Amino acid sequence: MNTPMQNVRVDGATRLFGIVGHPVAQVKTPQLLNARFDASRLNAVCVPFDAPVEHFEAIVQGLKSLANLDGLVITVPHKISARALVDRLSPAAQRVGAINAMRREADGTWLGDMFDGTGLLQGLAPLGFQLAGQRVKQIGAGGAGAAVAHALAQAGAASLAVSDPRQAALSELVERLRHFYPDCKVDIDHNPADVTDTDLLINCSPVGMGTGDGMPVAFGAFPAALQVVDIIMTPAETPLLKHARRFGCNASNGLPMIHGQLEAFARFFRVDPAEPALSTFSDVR
Amino acid sequence: MNTPMQNVRVDGATRLFGIVGHPVAQVKTPQLLNARFDASRLNAVCVPFDAPVEHFEAIVQGLKSLANLDGLVITVPHKISARALVDRLSPAAQRVGAINAMRREADGTWLGDMFDGTGLLQGLAPLGFQLAGQRVKQIGAGGAGAAVAHALAQAGAASLAVSDPRQAALSELVERLRHFYPDCKVDIDHNPADVTDTDLLINCSPVGMGTGDGMPVAFGAFPAALQVVDIIMTPAETPLLKHARRFGCNASNGLPMIHGQLEAFARFFRVDPAEPALSTFSDVR
Numbered sequence: 001m002n003t004p005m006q007n008v009r010v011d012g013a014t015r016l017f018g019i020v021g022h023p024v025a026q027v028k029t030p031q032l033l034n035a036r037f038d039a040s041r042l043n044a045v046c047v048p049f050d051a052p053v054e055h056f057e058a059i060v061q062g063l064k065s066l067a068n069l070d071g072l073v074i075t076v077p078h079k080i081s082a083r084a085l086v087d088r089l090s091p092a093a094q095r096v097g098a099i100n101a102m103r104r105e106a107d108g109t110w111l112g113d114m115f116d117g118t119g120l121l122q123g124l125a126p127l128g129f130q131l132a133g134q135r136v137k138q139i140g141a142g143g144a145g146a147a148v149a150h151a152l153a154q155a156g157a158a159s160l161a162v163s164d165p166r167q168a169a170l171s172e173l174v175e176r177l178r179h180f181y182p183d184c185k186v187d188i189d190h191n192p193a194d195v196t197d198t199d200l201l202i203n204c205s206p207v208g209m210g211t212g213d214g215m216p217v218a219f220g221a222f223p224a225a226l227q228v229v230d231i232i233m234t235p236a237e238t239p240l241l242k243h244a245r246r247f248g249c250n251a252s253n254g255l256p257m258i259h260g261q262l263e264a265f266a267r268f269f270r271v272d273p274a275e276p277a278l279s280t281f282s283d284v285r
Numbered sequence: 286m287n288t289p290m291q292n293v294r295v296d297g298a299t300r301l302f303g304i305v306g307h308p309v310a311q312v313k314t315p316q317l318l319n320a321r322f323d324a325s326r327l328n329a330v331c332v333p334f335d336a337p338v339e340h341f342e343a344i345v346q347g348l349k350s351l352a353n354l355d356g357l358v359i360t361v362p363h364k365i366s367a368r369a370l371v372d373r374l375s376p377a378a379q380r381v382g383a384i385n386a387m388r389r390e391a392d393g394t395w396l397g398d399m400f401d402g403t404g405l406l407q408g409l410a411p412l413g414f415q416l417a418g419q420r421v422k423q424i425g426a427g428g429a430g431a432a433v434a435h436a437l438a439q440a441g442a443a444s445l446a447v448s449d450p451r452q453a454a455l456s457e458l459v460e461r462l463r464h465f466y467p468d469c470k471v472d473i474d475h476n477p478a479d480v481t482d483t484d485l486l487i488n489c490s491p492v493g494m495g496t497g498d499g500m501p502v503a504f505g506a507f508p509a510a511l512q513v514v515d516i517i518m519t520p521a522e523t524p525l526l527k528h529a530r531r532f533g534c535n536a537s538n539g540l541p542m543i544h545g546q547l548e549a550f551a552r553f554f555r556v557d558p559a560e561p562a563l564s565t566f567s568d569v570r
Binding site for chain 2: 006007008009010011012013014016019022023024025026027028029030031034045046047048049050051052055058059060061062063065066067068069
């Protein structure tokens with residue numbers, strides 16, 4: 001997937017959007033959203049805001065006070081804590097308990113929404129991944145992990161086994177999933193290294209992002225039919241993905257998740273408000 | 286003066302700079318600085334931050350906490366209040382009592398500096414304005430006005446008569462000027478409409494920026510030898526400048542002041558740190 005051309009011109013009247021994360025050097029949203037603004041001839045720019053955890057709240061409160069900032073994308077590790085900094089939550093954000101986008105409403109209040117899950121589904125479908133009816137093993141129950149699990153359950157996964165060393169976050173997520181998706185069998189995964197009886201393995205933990213990182217779990221051989229997704233984007237091929245491809249598995253990094261939610265971001269941020277017909281996913285790849 | 290081409294590409298690793306003001310739609314710094322970054326092949330972008338007065342401190346404290354923001358340009362009406370938000374002041378900023386730029390130092394502290402005055406001098410010289418030995422009448426004693434008055438006194442103005450409805454700011458500025466430039470005759474101007482015995486008239490008040498604004502003072506006829514500067518940039522021709530040109534005066538808006546300090550900003554923000562030889566003013570016009 002190539003990053004589309006962006007042709008940004010900034011002047012005093014440019015409207016601001018940002019992606020808030022820590023770190024941010026690896027994010028792809030500015031390139032994608034700026035190309036989208038450019039295509040729509042909108043005088044707007046999306047920039048990265050690198051917000052250390054201890055300053056996150058003060059940074060976002062300051063950004064919200066800017067008269068020319070209209071919206072923020074929220075990424076790791078702030079998706080859960082950002083929930084408290086908006087005035088209202090979309091139904092998806094309420095279910096997931098985290099947000100990955102917030103925008104200023106006409107009345108000055110802020111609305112939070114969550115597009116990671118739908119982005120993942122829209123991004124993976126064209127790559128040949130099966131989700132409905134599948135037995136899923138998921139590593140990581142943080143903000144992005146919660147969104148992914150909800151999306152998988154909503155997409156009709158048969159079962160979902162989730163592991164995370166943070167027991168409180170894990171229990172909360174499992175309870176929420178059971179509440180909202182009674183048709184999906186949701187369990188805490190006490191043996192994450194075992195991929196027998198698993199159709200899809202998905203890593204939503206940050207392990208694999210750091211240089212020198214190994215796999216999030218010490219896996220053995222994979223069956224070739226196992227589908228493997230790592231939502232990390234940088235490096236493009238994590239140790240987990242390399243391992244999966246060695247066994248012939250269909251494997252993808254996190255970039256399709258971002259591409260898959262670009263049009264959702266564009267709608268949410270009111271790019272082309274006059275055009276209800278939205279371009280399709282294939283336009284942005 | 287045309288705005289130079291800017292060719293901005295933003296990704297997650299882009300370093301941030303900003304100009305903080307209220308309003309900001311009229312500012313030219315993003316275009317100029319981004320063209321400068323582009324010419325130096327620096328992955329950096331300058332964006333406008335529209336900061337209402339009541340939120341200014343919270344906004345700047347938030348921006349200072351961003352790990353990828355390296356510097357801010359400060360403009361009207363925040364130049365004086367920004368002084369309290371840095372850890373150290375340059376000698377120029379100490380004299381003027383205001384800052385128009387701040388940067389993060391290697392140790393994490395913030396340094397404030399003031400380039401308006403030198404920018405004005407460097408910008409006006411090529412346009413045929415005389416400053417040394419001149420009798421100057423100045424309207425406005427705010428942050429930009431203070432910087433301009435210091436620069437004019439430093440450039441050898443024979444006298445400086447300053448008016449401002451804000452008596453406290455006016456008195457403080459006049460006292461500071463008398464202290465630092467004993468060779469310049471500095472007075473409070475009690476009759477701003479009278480331009481007899483005046484060689485240079487300079488407006489540093491915001492009057493003329495708003496639609497429907499008239500001149501800052503109800504002036505009569507101007508002698509053709511009177512030099513007139515209005516530091517406002519938008520509109521490009523204020524009622525004062527229109528009036529001056531009707532009488533054949535050499536007249537300039539505030540754009541040369543911004544162009545004139547571009548290289549100072551570039552040095553301060555460490556663009557081309559390896560290149561001590563700086564390009565000249567004519568490069569950026």
